[in-house]
Amino acid sequence: xxxxxxxxxxxxxxxxxxxxxxxxxxxxxxxxxxxxxxxxxxxxxxxxxxxxxxxxxxxxxxxxxxxxxxxxxxxxxxxxxxxxxxxxxxxxxxxxxxxxxxxxxxxxxxxxxxxxxxxxxxxxxxxxxxxxxxxxxxxxxxxxxxxxxxxxxxxxxxxxxxxxxxxxxxxxxxxxxxxxxxxxxxxxxxxxxxxxxxxxxxxxxxxxxxxxxxxxxxxxxxxxxxxxxxxxxxxxxxxxxxxxxx
Amino acid sequence: xxxxxxxxxxxxxxxxxxxxxxxxxxxxxxxxxxxxxxxxxxxxxxxxxxxxxxxxxxxxxxxxxxxxxxxxxxxxxxxxxxxxxxxxxxxxxxxxxxxxxxxxxxxxxxxxxxxxxxxxxxxxxxxxxxxxxxxxxxxxxxxxxxxxxxxxxxxxxxxxxxxxxxxxxxxxxxxxxxxxxxxxxxxxxxxxxxxxxxxxxxxxxxxxxxxxxxxxxxxxxxxxxxxxxxxxxxxxxxxxxxxxxxxx
Ligand SMILES: Nc1ncnc2c1ncn2[C@@H]1O[C@H](COP(=O)(O)OP(=O)(O)OP(=O)(O)O)[C@@H](O)[C@H]1O
Ligand SMILES: [Mg+2]
Numbered sequence: 001x002x003x004x005x006x007x008x009x010x011x012x013x014x015x016x017x018x019x020x021x022x023x024x025x026x027x028x029x030x031x032x033x034x035x036x037x038x039x040x041x042x043x044x045x046x047x048x049x050x051x052x053x054x055x056x057x058x059x060x061x062x063x064x065x066x067x068x069x070x071x072x073x074x075x076x077x078x079x080x081x082x083x084x085x086x087x088x089x090x091x092x093x094x095x096x097x098x099x100x101x102x103x104x105x106x107x108x109x110x111x112x113x114x115x116x117x118x119x120x121x122x123x124x125x126x127x128x129x130x131x132x133x134x135x136x137x138x139x140x141x142x143x144x145x146x147x148x149x150x151x152x153x154x155x156x157x158x159x160x161x162x163x164x165x166x167x168x169x170x171x172x173x174x175x176x177x178x179x180x181x182x183x184x185x186x187x188x189x190x191x192x193x194x195x196x197x198x199x200x201x202x203x204x205x206x207x208x209x210x211x212x213x214x215x216x217x218x219x220x221x222x223x224x225x226x227x228x229x230x231x232x233x234x235x236x237x238x239x240x241x242x243x244x245x246x
Numbered sequence: 247x248x249x250x251x252x253x254x255x256x257x258x259x260x261x262x263x264x265x266x267x268x269x270x271x272x273x274x275x276x277x278x279x280x281x282x283x284x285x286x287x288x289x290x291x292x293x294x295x296x297x298x299x300x301x302x303x304x305x306x307x308x309x310x311x312x313x314x315x316x317x318x319x320x321x322x323x324x325x326x327x328x329x330x331x332x333x334x335x336x337x338x339x340x341x342x343x344x345x346x347x348x349x350x351x352x353x354x355x356x357x358x359x360x361x362x363x364x365x366x367x368x369x370x371x372x373x374x375x376x377x378x379x380x381x382x383x384x385x386x387x388x389x390x391x392x393x394x395x396x397x398x399x400x401x402x403x404x405x406x407x408x409x410x411x412x413x414x415x416x417x418x419x420x421x422x423x424x425x426x427x428x429x430x431x432x433x434x435x436x437x438x439x440x441x442x443x444x445x446x447x448x449x450x451x452x453x454x455x456x457x458x459x460x461x462x463x464x465x466x467x468x469x470x471x472x473x474x475x476x477x478x479x480x481x482x483x484x485x486x487x488x489x490x491x492x493x494x
Contacts, residue, residue: 026350107338115334118296122328123348124320 016128030134039142050150054157062167073176088150093196101204105225108208109218143197253302280457327397335381342377367395
């Protein structure tokens with residue numbers, strides 16, 4: 001019962017978020033600011049995580065294919081496809097659900113309990129659209145950039161680890177990367193990432209926007225934001241994979 | 247003129263306001279007094295629809311606010327300046343940006359004109375050299391004053407203040423009370439102030455509404471206040487030794 005009530009409130013919230021903004025110049029300024037905080041400021045963690053993921057996949061695959069019958073270039077081919085199909089979109093989304101999601105929920109939750117949202121409403125501003133829609137557009141637009149960065153950096157991480165551990169030669173690695181490349185994997189990955197970005201921002205903003213009580217409750221709502229958006233990311237991973245790939 | 251007519255409001259079957267009626271006059275400091283938890287904040291927020299009331303009516307110059315559409319409500323809200331209990335400055339923005347917000351959103355002035363307006367409002371509340379600072383870098387009293395500056399940026403017809411001087415030292419509290427009083431008279435604002443600070447009631451109130459257990463209990467002026475024979479009001483007023491001495 002409670003679940004459906006929440007769901008209903010979420011959809012009402014969404015209709016408020018996508019109302020026309022009061023003034024486009026002010027909206028655009030917020031949007032640019034959010035591109036910076038949500039997008040650009042996440043590049044570092046995406047690079048860091050992707051290097052390690054790329055390296056780990058390469059080394060694991062190499063050890064799993066420790067049979068001389070398998071050509072070594074399969075290792076980099078597997079790394080590439082794993083990154084493209086799953087890791088660079090889904091794992092990055094999970095990381096961002098933690099970083100960006102908790103950031104959004106606690107920011108908006110604090111605005112709620114310190115009456116900043118009321119202050120906006122008093123000015124005659126639609127607070128949901130004013131605060132949330134620049135965030136949605138910023139992350140939805142920037143997320144594909146993060147995914148592309150992640151794919152490149154992940155492959156470089158794999159290559160470096162291959163060389164350092166000596167499991168694959170550079171020649172084999174490069175050959176495998178180019179072999180049987182299916183260009184369709186890239187839009188597939190980007191489409192998933194856009195959906196994830198939308199989920200992360202709207203779900204986290206929803207939890208922050210309806211926070212009530214004190215600082216402790218803001219903490220709780222930001223935990224909920226991370227948990228719920230992570231679960232939804234995984235659920236939609238399954239749905240979209242079924243939908244697009246099969 | 248704002249008229250509150252028989253307003254009731256409850257939260258999850260906990261009645262907070264019970265048939266409250268009051269008139270708030272223009273160019274007057276209309277005070278709402280009452281114990282902590284008596285429903286002052288809820289009443290103030292109900293005036294502008296931050297809480298939806300269960301029954302009754304709220305009239306802004308004769309217009310029933312609750313029956314208005316979202317767009318028309320927003321129009322009235324733009325004539326309202328509100329000072330919240332905690333200031334409610336946007337903490338990710340500087341003081342300058344805070345006061346620019348309403349101007350950016352609802353005027354077509356050039357940046358220069360807007361900046362001058364900000365300067366004017368800040369001067370009006372005696373704040374200088376703080377434009378570039380963030381709210382967290384100001385003291386509580388300075389934050390309150392900056393919040394007043396933001397509330398008056400658009401020349402409001404109505405000014406609502408929720409405990410404008412709670413948490414301030416007596417001297418600063420008086421400065422803020424005086425300030426609210428001055429701008430009320432200067433710009434013909436219909437000002438509504440929530441407080442349980444007897445000092446500011448006696449200093450700067452024109453009309454007084456005493457709310458008790460969510461009901462309108464007493465209405466009058468400060469001269470009548472001290473000689474009231476209303477039991478609950480007496481209890482509220484003379485809970486402190488100092489006030490009892492003032493009476494004698
Ligand atoms: N959003 C809400 N949900 C449920 N109950 C609420 C809500 N807001 C206020 N209340 C309840 O309404 C009552 C009146 O609260 P209100 O904040 O109006 O008191 P107040 O007179 O402003 O007190 P104070 O002087 O301490 O600020 C309180 O008992 C409070 O618990
Ligand atoms: Mg209050």
